[in-house]
Amino acid sequence: MAEPGTPPVERSEQQPAATFEQAVEIGRTAPLGRGGRASRRHIEKAVRDKGLRIGKDLLERVKQALQAELDDAQADAA
Template structure:
């Protein structure tokens, strides 16, 4: 008779090394990409240069936040 094994525990991932606010501040220092647009590659490079890990989901989230911030800044300047 086979023994019943308990179901494996759900993985929750690891705790982020930086808060979203910290990532946002770092992302604002990243150079812009082509046509003055926010570059997720440049943001990822800037974050990793500070020794912080950055997953795709968080990178995409902070990229959208920075693009929205810069977009609203351009609208205010016009």
């Protein structure tokens, strides 16, 4: 317990959370995973490397959106 008159220890500032749009934009720069598919792990690392937080639910939505873009691009190329 802190002694009387001792200021409380300040917590380090928490990183800001990424928005869906930010995470998708950053995720487009992430390397692809196995089989040329969108990778949650790579997307998460890319977002965190930009100094942003991302939750698992948002991460899954971003991965699905990016995979849909990859699938559309593949279908257009065929």
